[in-house]
Amino acid sequence: MNQLEALQRPADSKILLLVMDGLGGLPRESGGPTELEAASTPHLDELAASAECGLHIPVAPGVAPGSAPGHLALFGYDPLAYPIGRGIVAALGIGHPVQPGDVAVRLNFATRDSDGTISDRRAGRIPTELCTELSAKLDQIELPGVSLAVRPVRDYRAVVVLSGDGLSDSVADTDPQQTGRPAAVAEALTAAGSRTAEVVRAFVVAAEQALADSTPANAVLLRGFAQLPAIPSLEERFGIRALALAVYPDYRGVSRLVGMDAIDGLADLGAQNAALHREWDGGDLFFVHHKYTDSKGEDGDFDGKVAEIERVDAALPDLLSSNPDVVIVTGDHSTPSVLRSHSAHPVPFLIAAAGCRPDRVTQFGERECAGGAWGVIPGRQLLPIALGHAGRFGRFGA
Amino acid sequence: MNQLEALQRPADSKILLLVMDGLGGLPRESGGPTELEAASTPHLDELAASAECGLHIPVAPGVAPGSAPGHLALFGYDPLAYPIGRGIVAALGIGHPVQPGDVAVRLNFATRDSDGTISDRRAGRIPTELCTELSAKLDQIELPGVSLAVRPVRDYRAVVVLSGDGLSDSVADTDPQQTGRPAAVAEALTAAGSRTAEVVRAFVVAAEQALADSTPANAVLLRGFAQLPAIPSLEERFGIRALALAVYPDYRGVSRLVGMDAIDGLADLGAQNAALHREWDGGDLFFVHHKYTDSKGEDGDFDGKVAEIERVDAALPDLLSSNPDVVIVTGDHSTPSVLRSHSAHPVPFLIAAAGCRPDRVTQFGERECAGGAWGVIPGRQLLPIALGHAGRFGRFGA
DSSP states (O other): OOTTGGGBOOOSOOEEEEEETTBBOOOSSTTOOOHHHHSOOHHHHHHHHTEEEEEEESSOTTOOBOHHHHHHHHTTOOGGGSOOOHHHHHHHHTTOOOOTTOEEEEEEEEEEOTTSOEEETTGGGOOHHHHHHHHHHHHTOOBTTBEEEEEEEETTEEEEEEESTTOOSOBOOOOOSSTTSOOOOOOBSSGGGHHHHHHHHHHHHHHHHHTTTOSSOOEEEEEEEEOOOOOOOHHHHHSOOEEEEESSHHHHHHHHHTTOEEOOOOOSHHHHHHHHHHHGGGOSEEEEEEOHHHHHHHTTOHHHHHHHHHHHHHHHHHHHTTOOSEEEEEOSSBOOTTTTSOBOSOEEEEEEETTOOOOSOOSOSHHHHHTSSSOEEEGGGHHHHHHHHTTOBOOSOO | OOTTGGGBOOOSOOEEEEEETTBBOOOSSTTOOOHHHHSOOHHHHHHHHTEEEEEEESSSTTOOOOHHHHHHHHTTOOTTTSOOOHHHHHHHHTTOOOOTTOEEEEEEEEEEOTTSOEEETTTTTOOHHHHHHHHHHHHTOOBTTBEEEEEEEETTEEEEEEESTTOOSOBOOOOOSSTTSOOOOOOBSSGGGHHHHHHHHHHHHHHHHHTTTOSSOOEEEEEEEEOOOOOOOHHHHHSOOEEEEESSHHHHHHHHHTTOEEOOOOOSHHHHHHHHHHHGGGOSEEEEEEOHHHHHHHTTOHHHHHHHHHHHHHHHHHHHTTOOSEEEEEOSSBOOTTTTSOBOSOEEEEEEETTOOOOSOOSOSHHHHHTSSSOEEEGGGHHHHHHHHTTOBOOBOO
């Protein structure tokens, strides 16, 4: 526990962290508004007017964050100090328990041609039902000295978790990343990975035997070998119990990594709101995640992203009726629809609390937030600021 | 290579880094404009309107930077992590090769009175021709166990480079810093420097014998003993080839320190612009340095500094006709003409790129930039931001 964490003190206060994935944007035309600036957001604007605003940098200037590091920052962690592999995020996302020492890896069902090259890295995007059936088949594979779990995620995606002594995530991906090439044979990246690579090669042989009669999913591609990093929990660091209310499994995964509880099976903002109110008495920090702002950005759909922001704005009064002491509204990174991808642009945020110092921002948007109380700060500072407003830090020093 | 540098990825993009030395300023009269605000800069203003603006701190808040650390920050390095001695900057500035282990030191030709005190620390500012002749004389000195190079720089200034085993830069300056006092005898600052101090004392004795009949340059003053720090190159860190286009040798020196190529013999902005266009296909980052904004600031010449800024503004269209993907315009530190020296004031900058997020700044000036997209940030973050816009970082994390 570092010096700031040692200042933690109990309080009855509650914090709502509302994340619109990929919130930050760019103008569609020169001089025009961003998605957030274009959206009609009366409730967010009202909240911003009573809040401290700014822009945050999730990872580092110039660097586009992945989802896991973007969220780690919002949870108060330095993402560079806790690199999170794809396999771990996938396993935790579906609620599969991962122990220290386990190795998790993403598995794609794929299609291999008779010449051995991969003709479809997603096996025609097979439905989740078939993925579940094929995963159950691969889960039967037995390998000497390790235990194995293969679990479906969604569509053509699954996750493999290896447990046993002396495993390492120092193994290269087998996914060739493009069609027309064969899958790679699993190779160790360092000497520490050689035994694991051998196990993985045996798994791939057994898997493709088991899939021999399966069409189009007759091959497996593995990427993102990863072990659990040792991350101190939010409860250890700040003395808070946190609950994640996210529709998508990956966000529940990264939440569990920092010791949050996460509720499965929430279908939409309505269900998330209902769960928020239902669970209100049992937590200190409530993380509500909205995925579709990012999805629309990735699709290059400016108007669609505007509409998603407006949906969240419309849901805000219901969320706020839980009566949190502190509210953070932000994104985990920018996903400008003109770029169709995550980007390095700073992300607008607001922090509202009874004891905050409101700035002159009256409209929640990128350019307004640049003139807000906080300017541009690292993303990992948002939660400590909120904890301060929530009365959860003692004074530092005499 | 750190985690961010590991994200480097190739791209065809090109970055122009235009540095007006000592750009930041102060108002001449209370409430008035700074030099940059007073200057008529239509081209810079137009660029600022489409750019992300802010102020940067080259070294640390409250600290006035020297030229070398100011530039290291602009090249993406933490100047506190790579202290650069004056001797190294001088040697690299004239293109003299310095090897790891060598010790370089600045030499001033000076005038010593018959009573042994220094009456002129610059020997009446002897011309470069005489400096060259005297340097050649001192270059003949032979010392046991070390090889020696003495090279002229300009006017009364030269540089000495010692090569050999077991040398150290832990030696105190011999320059008394004021007239009417004798030069100091070279003393080791730590035990590691004792052998080098002995060599330097022998050199000074031999040099003053060689100069015995020379008037007014009959003495030498040494300052800034320095060895080459181990600095990873821009190519190693970010995968970019960089070219320096600077009139003054010291700036080529600090550029070479980070692995830039540097073109000698450029006389003015016109020659720099011609070289930029000529070399355009061979580089990724082009550093164009304008010295005279700083010189006028050091002279206390407010209007002269305004005129230099306007000269650069007038040259901007030609520079931009190279069609860079990203443009940074800034200074390496502030040199307010009212202070006649480098100062700690944050330095205005703009970063323009197709994918940038323009703020509300429409005039390039200190107070406008304070309300820009980035607020006040460390100078070493500018290049990573530009590299991000240039598509030269992959995404961090899954």
